[in-house]
Every structure is written in C-alpha cells, then in structure tokens.
Amino acid sequence: MLMRGIPAKNMACHRGGWMKSASGSYEVRGKTLGIVGYGHIGTQVGVLAEGLGIQVLFHDVEPKLAMGNARPASSLRDLLAHSDVVTLHVPDTPATRMMIGESEIRAMRKGSMLINASRGTVVEIEPLAEALKDGHLAGAAVDVFPKEPKTNKDRFESPLVGIDNVLLTPHIGGSTQEAQVNIGGEVASKLIRYSDNGSTLSAVNFPEVQLPEHAGSRRLLHIHENRPGMLSAVNDVFSGSRVNVDAQFLQTRGSIGYVVIDIDADAQGANAMRQQLAALPGTLRTRLLY
Secondary structure: OOOOOHHHHHHHHHOOOOOOOOOOOOOOOOOEEEEEOOOHHHHHHHHHHHHOOOEEEEEOOOOOOOOOOOEEOOOHHHHHHHOOEEEEOOOOOOOOOOOEOHHHHHHOOOOEEEEEOOOOOOEOHHHHHHHHHOOOEEEEEEOOOOOOOOOOOOOOOOOOOOOOOEEEOOOOOOOOHHHHHHHHHHHHHHHHHHHHHOOOOOOOOOOOOOOOOOOOOEEEEEEEEOOOOHHHHHHHHHHHOOOEEEEEEEEEEOOEEEEEEEEEOOHHHHHHHHHHHHOOOOEEEEEEOO
16 A cells, blocks of 8 residues: 555545546565564565565564575665665564664665554654655554554544655554454463463563473472572572472563472472472562472
C-alpha cells in the first residue's frame, strides 16, 4: 500500500479529490526490503517478501543464519542506505530505545519508506514526521507509539497525525480473532509449563529459565533478590548438607533472580533443603516442585 501511495490517495478521495496518476507509485518486485531484527518475525517477513520478488537485507545484533536468498547487511547504516523499505522487528531493550533517530532517518535512502510494528520506543517520532513532510521519506506505516492512549475513549495525539503519506494504526499488529485464540492457548500452555516444570521461557517481566527434566531428581525453585552472593549462598545449602546437584540454571532480570535446581535427594531431604533455602536472606519465594 505504501509503495502505491495508497494512504495519500485514500485521504484525497475522502476529501473529494481524485489522484489518478502513476506518479509516486511503484511495484514491489525488484525492490529491497531492509529488516532490522532478524528473529522469529523478521525471518518470516523476509520469506514472505521474497515470495513477492523482493530482495531482502537484514541486520541483527547477533549473527543469524539467512533464510532463502536474504543477505546480512554489514551494519545498520549499510542497511538503511540500501533499502527501499525498512521494517523494524526488535524488542524493547536499552539498546533499541530510540535506535532510529534523526541521524538514522536521514541515513535512509531518499524516497524510501519506514515500517514500525515492533515497539513504540524504537523510533523518534518528531524527526520521522519532519522527514515525511520535507519529502526525504516517501511514506511510513506506524502501529506503535512512545505514548499511546490508555483506553479507546482517550484521544490519540502524535506529530504524524495529518500527514497523508502515513498509515497509522492503533497498536493492532497482532490483534485478530485468530491471534487472540492462539495467544490464549499459548498463555495457558506456558502457565502449565511453569506449574509443572518451572520453565519461564518467553516471560516478559521475569527471568527466563528452561531446564530439561532429570529422571530421579527432586526439583527446587528459588526466587530471590538479585544481589551479590545469592548463588553462593544457595549452593552452600547443598554442599553443607552433602547433597549432590544434578543440574542448575540461574537467570536474572532487573532486581529478581530465579534459579532452578535438580538435586539427588529423597522427598524428606528435598523438603529440608527447601526450608533452608526459604530461610536465606534475600529469598523472595521457594518451592519444591517435585
């Protein structure tokens, strides 16, 4: 839609105008799509794009195996300079916040387009609006914003409002009836995994931990304050009681630490270890899973 100039033509029709012209309209075949963030979503976007005859460049902070004929860019700047359309698929981290600012926008090819359906904190909106108004960028599609209305009754305000060559959507990139059903099933599945296994994979506000089951082991879960010496204190509990640790996985996130420990002990011994862990300073919660 952006490549055909549909947003501006749509707005013109709503105002009684008639922009029947090929000016500013292009086919996607043969164009270059730059994907920033080549993870689960980014790779699938690349596969779909190649099916339309689009060449794919990608950039990621980690080395990634290219799918299809996609090629890695040497840097973010390299990708911006050689892409007709740049699409963002990155998480919200300190490294990605405002990663596309005025300098990056001006580094994009003149007449190119920007799509952001990732996180509202990734793009600086004011420089984007200016680049659209002065013609450096030919169009943009934005689904997420630094500041969004809390409810559907609140007013949406943005420097992008009123710019005809911009598609604005209210954070609905994943909002379909089918997606909601799938999300419900996924959430239920992950809750069961946490309840039965202790896995917190894909958690957004808690340390991500996944440990395979060890037959014959007793599994303990320990949530604690993320501070120096906690893991040492946890391990001292087992070494002091001469209990062997079969497996252990620790992960931290912000102020919270989470460790999953499989031990070689009977039910009575494992419960005694849980009580000792619960008594450690800095412990937030502990559980004997099985």
